[in-house]
Amino acid sequence: MAKDALVSEKLASKFATEKETPYTRWVRDEGLEIISGHYVANLNTVALKPWPRRGGGAVFINHDASRTSNDCYVCEIPEGGKLAPQRQLFEEMIMILSGRGSTAVWNDAGAKVTFEWGPGALFAIPLNAWHQHFNGSGRETVRYVAVTNCPPVMNLYEDTGFIFDSAYDFKNRFAGEPDYFANKGEQKGLLLETNFVADAVNLPLIEAKERGAGGGHIRFSMAKGSMNSHISQFPVGTYKKCHRHGPGAHVIILSGEGYSLMWPEGEEPKYYEWQVGSMIVPPNMWFHQHFNTGTTPARYLAFKHETVSIRNAQGVPKAWISMRIGGDQIDYADEQPLIRTTFAEALSKHGLTPNMDAAYEAELADLPPKPAA
Numbered sequence: 228m229a230k231d232a233l234v235s236e237k238l239a240s241k242f243a244t245e246k247e248t249p250y251t252r253w254v255r256d257e258g259l260e261i262i263s264g265h266y267v268a269n270l271n272t273v274a275l276k277p278w279p280r281r282g283g284g285a286v287f288i289n290h291d292a293s294r295t296s297n298d299c300y301v302c303e304i305p306e307g308g309k310l311a312p313q314r315q316l317f318e319e320m321i322m323i324l325s326g327r328g329s330t331a332v333w334n335d336a337g338a339k340v341t342f343e344w345g346p347g348a349l350f351a352i353p354l355n356a357w358h359q360h361f362n363g364s365g366r367e368t369v370r371y372v373a374v375t376n377c378p379p380v381m382n383l384y385e386d387t388g389f390i391f392d393s394a395y396d397f398k399n400r401f402a403g404e405p406d407y408f409a410n411k412g413e414q415k416g417l418l419l420e421t422n423f424v425a426d427a428v429n430l431p432l433i434e435a436k437e438r439g440a441g442g443g444h445i446r447f448s449m450a451k452g453s454m455n456s457h458i459s460q461f462p463v464g465t466y467k468k469c470h471r472h473g474p475g476a477h478v479i480i481l482s483g484e485g486y487s488l489m490w491p492e493g494e495e496p497k498y499y500e501w502q503v504g505s506m507i508v509p510p511n512m513w514f515h516q517h518f519n520t521g522t523t524p525a526r527y528l529a530f531k532h533e534t535v536s537i538r539n540a541q542g543v544p545k546a547w548i549s550m551r552i553g554g555d556q557i558d559y560a561d562e563q564p565l566i567r568t569t570f571a572e573a574l575s576k577h578g579l580t581p582n583m584d585a586a587y588e589a590e591l592a593d594l595p596p597k598p599a600a
């Protein structure tokens with residue numbers, strides 16, 4: 228029996244009035260849909276509806292469990308078009324899926340910065356700064372995907388006049404610096420402090436062996452906000468270690484092909500195939516694991532908010548720590564045999580074999596002893 232905790236209609240009806248929130252009401256009043264699932268096959272082709280507020284088309288992606296932390300939305304700007312200017316009392320981080328154009332960002336003090344972008348560009352909107360996106364082509368649409376922390380803000384204030392029309396410049400976030408959106412940054416450990424990455428698909432990464440299989444990793448701090456997204460990459464013939472964390476991570480495939488397994492504790496893994504443009508949304512504390520079955524490295528962007536992380540007393544996300552010592556990451560040595568057989572079968576369909584022996588071997592050097600039974 229599936230452990231999805233679904234109960235009778237009779238019990239559910241007692242909570243029906245609490246299921247709706249100011250956030251879900253707002254999306255509905257905007258005339259838009261919320262995709263509540265764990266998976267979107269392709270963000271490039273997912274169906275959109277007209278969004279009168281912005282002037283483009285959009286769909287929100289927000290699993291039930293993340294309705295109090297963050298959301299995602301996909302938006303399209305028509306050929307030769309632009310979106311309406313907007314300011315907002317929530318943070319937003321954007322990745323361009325297709326098309327070319329520019330964004331203007333300004334504040335009430337009159338400082339204005341404009342920058343250009345193309346596919347793979349990654350940037351954040353400074354809190355409450357005015358901004359407007361322009362499609363630079365008369366022939367091609369622009370499509371972007373964004374992560375925001377609109378849900379808690381909308382649930383707290385439930386007042387669109389306040390959220391979208393408050394005259395206050397957060398000068399510590401943006402003061403009109405002319406090079407604010409220059410393609411540069413400062414690397415602090417795994418964290419890249421920047422406001423603009425021109426090409427997230429080809430951005431150099433930092434080694435992160437703790438997540439397994441020769442992986443590369445980089446974390447972002449953009450526009451001094453709390454949307455702490457990251458990129459991970461893993462080589463041909465490999466897969467990452469399984470882990471779990473809180474809700475609100477939106478995993479977008481930037482390159483490669485493969486699949487993910489996701490499951491709540493005690494259940495059989497569920498299979499989700501992906502390609503460039505697919506999105507995986509791991510539900511709250513579901514185990515999940517990503518597998519590269521293609522002939523190139525696989526790279527994804529995890530769009531998320533700080534509340535996704537569950538950290539230990541040292542500030543380390545428990546998704547990086549072995550379950551043998553109380554973390555939320557399953558070591559290769561402790562995974563079910565099914566993980567390896569499924570992977571070998573999937574690779575064989577592409578004429579490939581697993582390239583995991585070095586990763587299994589390397590793990591042994593730092594593997595904590597198994598706790599006593």
Ligand SMILES: [Fe+2]
Pocket residue numbers: 470471472476509515546
């Ligand atoms: Fe994850």
